[in-house]
Amino acid sequence: MSSKQKRLPREVREQQMIDAAIQVFSRSGYHSTSVEEVAEVAGISKPMVYIYLGSKEGLFTACIHREADRLVQAVRDAIRADDPPELGLWQGLRAFFGFVAENRQSWVVLYQQARTQGEPFSHEVAAARARVLDEITAMVVAGTGLPGGGRIISAKDAEILARIATGAADALVDWLLDHPEETPESLSDRVLNLALVGVERATADFPVP
Amino acid sequence: MSSKQKRLPREVREQQMIDAAIQVFSRSGYHSTSVEEVAEVAGISKPMVYIYLGSKEGLFTACIHREADRLVQAVRDAIRADDPPELGLWQGLRAFFGFVAENRQSWVVLYQQARTQGEPFSHEVAAARARVLDEITAMVVAGTGLPGGGRIISAKDAEILARIATGAADALVDWLLDHPEETPESLSDRVLNLALVGVERATADFPVP
Amino acid sequence: MSSKQKRLPREVREQQMIDAAIQVFSRSGYHSTSVEEVAEVAGISKPMVYIYLGSKEGLFTACIHREADRLVQAVRDAIRADDPPELGLWQGLRAFFGFVAENRQSWVVLYQQARTQGEPFSHEVAAARARVLDEITAMVVAGTGLPGGGRIISAKDAEILARIATGAADALVDWLLDHPEETPESLSDRVLNLALVGVERATADFPVP
Amino acid sequence: MSSKQKRLPREVREQQMIDAAIQVFSRSGYHSTSVEEVAEVAGISKPMVYIYLGSKEGLFTACIHREADRLVQAVRDAIRADDPPELGLWQGLRAFFGFVAENRQSWVVLYQQARTQGEPFSHEVAAARARVLDEITAMVVAGTGLPGGGRIISAKDAEILARIATGAADALVDWLLDHPEETPESLSDRVLNLALVGVERATADFPVP
DNA sequence: GATGAATGAGGATTCATTCAT
DNA sequence: AATGAATGAATCCTCATTCAT
Numbered sequence A, B, C, D: 001m002s003s004k005q006k007r008l009p010r011e012v013r014e015q016q017m018i019d020a021a022i023q024v025f026s027r028s029g030y031h032s033t034s035v036e037e038v039a040e041v042a043g044i045s046k047p048m049v050y051i052y053l054g055s056k057e058g059l060f061t062a063c064i065h066r067e068a069d070r071l072v073q074a075v076r077d078a079i080r081a082d083d084p085p086e087l088g089l090w091q092g093l094r095a096f097f098g099f100v101a102e103n104r105q106s107w108v109v110l111y112q113q114a115r116t117q118g119e120p121f122s123h124e125v126a127a128a129r130a131r132v133l134d135e136i137t138a139m140v141v142a143g144t145g146l147p148g149g150g151r152i153i154s155a156k157d158a159e160i161l162a163r164i165a166t167g168a169a170d171a172l173v174d175w176l177l178d179h180p181e182e183t184p185e186s187l188s189d190r191v192l193n194l195a196l197v198g199v200e201r202a203t204a205d206f207p208v209p
Numbered sequence E: 001g002a003t004g005a006a007t008g009a010g011g012a013t014t015c016a017t018t019c020a021t
Numbered sequence F: 001a002a003t004g005a006a007t008g009a010a011t012c013c014t015c016a017t018t019c020a021t
Helices: A010-028 A036-041 A046-053 A056-081 A088-102 A104-116 A119-144 A154-176 A184-205 B010-028 B035-042 B048-053 B054-082 B090-101 B106-116 B119-144 B156-177 B186-205 C008-026 C035-042 C046-053 C055-079 C088-102 C102-116 C119-144 C155-178 C184-205 D012-028 D035-042 D046-053 D056-083 D088-102 D105-117 D120-143 D154-177 D183-205
Strands: none
Touching: A010 A036, A010 A046, A010 A056, A010 A104, A010 C119, A036 A046, A036 A056, A036 C119, A036 C184, A046 A056, A046 A119, A056 A088, A056 A104, A056 C046, A088 A104, A088 A154, A088 A184, A088 C119, A104 A154, A119 A154, A119 C035, A154 A184, A154 B156, A154 B186, A154 C155, A184 B156, B010 B035, B010 B048, B010 B054, B010 D120, B035 B048, B035 B054, B035 B119, B048 B054, B054 B090, B054 B106, B054 B119, B090 C102, B106 B119, B106 B156, B119 B186, B119 D046, B156 B186, B156 D154, C008 C046, C008 C055, C008 C088, C008 C102, C035 C046, C035 C055, C035 C155, C035 D120, C046 C055, C088 C102, C102 C119, C102 C155, C102 D105, C119 C155, C119 D120, C155 C184, C155 D154, C155 D183, C184 D154, D012 D035, D012 D046, D012 D105, D012 D154, D035 D046, D035 D056, D046 D056, D046 D120, D056 D120, D088 D154, D105 D120, D105 D154, D154 D183
């Protein structure tokens, strides 16, 4: 059945491998994933992986690169999709939750797996994640309409906002997957509602600097 | 080298092991950590780990348990330490960031490592995290003054708030560590400020349900 | 030393492993045998054993299976080889002693090692031994001419006979190996003679039920 | 609960250990038995075993010695118990099955475990087993009344008979334990009956040498 | 006499990686 | 281009054995 595979061009084979690898890496984690399993899922033999990607680390790095591209592209599309410049916070949140929920595997590989592994990936991953964070920062800024609105936020603040968004989203997507009755939309509602409640209370005793 | 044993009572040795394990686990991740390395850092021999903690998994579980205890206790103390009953959200945030920043390793082990590992830890970790989340939920509720204040939040909403808090904190601690000029206090300021700004903007176009 | 591989097809290597394993298992016993030693004797590296047979237990099981096959086949051949349909008990005994004497290692692995090991092998071994016992039972029944002859023996009795045969053979093979002046034939003579003597004596005082 | 045991005289402690060891050795086999487990069953601590018996091997050897004594004594008692010198074959078989069934653990340790282990025990065990075999030979001879009856059997034949008896008994006791509805007596009946049937058939075509 | 503490040595198992075909 | 065959190097875990108290 699987002996003597059809001779496919390199590009195609490589994508098959990366597809399989992302699937397995996101499910089992970097160390628990064996090259053998990836090869099996990809329907090829182990040596192919080494011929094309060089090593297990190279395979993971390839996943990082490709998924960073996909994420950045997805975020850009989300921004462009809603042409009207006055999106509002809700619109931004919804887009973000929906996006992460729909690109769960990419997200897991880039943000959970990559982070918990030690040194070998620090460089590669840091760069890839920076690109994604930048894009998300842009989206958040655009989504909240902040610079144009009331107070002006600094670059630092925008960064913080992006971190909050990714961190909260990461945690909330887990919750979302455990509560099938909720949707990205309803979750966005809840989050905003909570924020309003909390902040209303807070404004009473909080000495705004 | 260290072949002359120190003959310490079990309790002490156990804590040494767990100390070492948290250090190594948080640095290298669960899978990349070898029991041997933990033993070396703890200044004992491998079999001791197995005699006292049973297995690598048992060792990790012991870390989870102990750090969950420490974390819960620290949060409780932080809340109680400030006599004035009206803490406000700022107080809560500050306590939380402060603790996580000062206990980075515990946090990594509890929240990052534990999450990315597969099944074996689901049970143990879920229980430990539930305890922490409960405590944080309580803190958040107390901090916002809910449900005595404005709107009443449901259990589901409290859960979401706790997730946001932990998720955002996780992401922000990274940022905090990269910006030594900031403190838990100043970060708390920024976060609240941003929330105010965002929400003010949002209230304009957001149809509160 | 043997680092340059011979690149043999799987079937061949598998038989080499099993050959080596039977040798070592029968010499040292299951627990004292290390997979490493088996690999060395087979002239391959440890991982090959795991790739092909899965585990030490799988290796042992493979031995059991193969030797059970060989034994059953040998007994069948021995019976069929002698054309005259009236083989008699002597013929059967001779074939049996001859085979066990010539296949001492197989016998040890199948009957001694397997029995003294605990649970892991109960299933596999029980099945393999049942096949052998069945065959021996058939042989015994054919050899004694039952049930066409005098009394009819029940299934239970046939089982008992087979047990006696294997148990006695086991013990007698030890004796045979210690007495090089004896042959399977002469031993068979002695056994039958003893049986005659004993039973003649017994019929005097034994009240046949 | 178990710290600081009552100071017992050496003799008593030693017997406790050997009792426990026989239990565990016969259940789990030599290699699977850990000194720790024996100590636990004996209700003492591991170092005691080493102080008293020197090593795991010494522990096993002590078991061999003591059980060989017990077995020899039991066989002697069985012989003496039936004073009337004309016991008959059935009487002998019954005594033997009953005896092995009642001394199962000793039997297992001496005959099954000891045999399947490699070199270390060859000497010790061979001597112990020889004593038991001699005694059984005597019992068998007495039980069958052979020397006084029809044909005279040689020393060699007596040895063979003893081997058959022990081998068959070993195999049949397994069967007996699996069939609680049978007793040593009923099994003896079956065996004799089978022997009669078989030999009757055999005498027809068997050329007695 | 008795034990808790401690370890050196060894065995099963897995896995990334490389050849020979 | 593609793969079956093969292995070196870890890693987890266990156990007999010793020492300090």
